[in-house]
Amino acid sequence: MALIKQEFTNLVRLKTNALSFAKTIFDWYEMHRRDLPWRNTRDPYLIWLSEIVLQQTRVNQGIGYYERLVKAYPDVLSLATAKDDEVFKLWEGLGYYKRALMMLGTAREIVNKHGGVFPDTAAGLQALKGIGGYTSAAVASFAFGEAVICVDGNVKRVASRYFGIESLYGSAGFEAEVRKHLMQVFDCGNPALFNQAIMEFGALQCKPKPECSSCPFAGECYAYGRGKQRTLPFKAEKKKVSTRYFNYFVLFSSDGKTLVKKRSGNDIWNGLFEFPMCETSNKFENHIPWPEGIGDISGDIIESVVFDAAPHKLTHRTIEARFRVIRLKNDFNSMNLADYQVIDLTQLERIAMPRLLGRYIERIKLLGLGAG
Secondary structure (H helix, E strand, O other), X not given: OXXXXXXXXXXXXXXXXXXXHHHHHHHHHHHHOOOOHHHHOOOHHHHHHHHHHHOOOOHHHHHHHHHHHHHHOOOHHHHHOOOHXXXXXXXXXXXXXXXXXXXXXXXXXXXXXXXXXXXXXXXXXXXXXXXXXXXXXXXXXXXXXXXXXXXXXXXXXXXXXHHOOOOOOOOHHHXXXXXXXXXXXXXXXXXXXXXXXXXXXXXXXXXXXXXXXXXXXXXXOXXXXXXXXXXXXXXXOOOOOEEEEEEEEEEEOXXXXXXXXXXXXXXXXXXXXXXXXXXXXXXXXXXXXXXXXXXXXXXXXXXXXXXXXXXXXXXXXXXXXXEEEEEXXXXXXXXXXXXXXXXXXXXXXXXXXXXXXXXXXXXXXXXXXXXX
């Protein structure tokens, strides 16, 4: 009898804690929530699109891209039937271009295999190519009200600090502990509200540099009580950032045209256009070979101007680029350019290029026209 009584007491305590946590996070959310466009809809397409845009992207940066994509492609059918290059152009500057490719692939799978209708469960959504555990839970929760927990980076940070999860961030043990503890406070009756609230709390309050002095959970937070709010979650040392050296040859023919090539393979910027390029292992070697497929055109050069770009920082690497803007005596008709496209200067602004190149287009055009 005593054991049953103790178990009942524990259940009551857990239920009380869950209700208290949920009420606190809901009250906080009511006061601090941001008015974001994807929060005012239950359309699974719009919610899914926002989640793709916001991966590895700050909200302030992502809003503009989201709104432009919605304007161009208001539903999944319009996105599925869009041309890749047009989508890439709208995506230009957002980074992580594989997201755009996966986004198109998912849209086309929904249209071709599901009649344009999103599955209405997290399991059904995750079965789609390109949708992982977090995104499937987010769409299922926000669009369909399924009682599933959304665990993104913000939520992991909150859980680690509040519950005192000290295992290595990203490990299987860490992920399991996060979900176990969150289930103790999860409000199954209001899953969408709970998920939105705790994610917003992690984004605005329990940030990497948390604002503990105004935190409603400060009195019961494991990390705050032990002075560990800056060390939790515990992460492994960051990988050393590598540097790559790109040498671009921007060729302008006598009739004002230039060459571009679409990047392919399993590398950064797959599917985007770039100028002929030769990558070197050392920083801007003196004798750079002509890019593959161009050949030695040194005898056709009228003028050549060289300038270096500011280092372009990506998540795990830095790109240092040097541009050689070269004006030629002749056109490209006599060259074997199977891998390249000949385009007018006006087209440079209409094709999707890496942001590194896009920042220098105006300067390149002036140099190519002999006005630099």
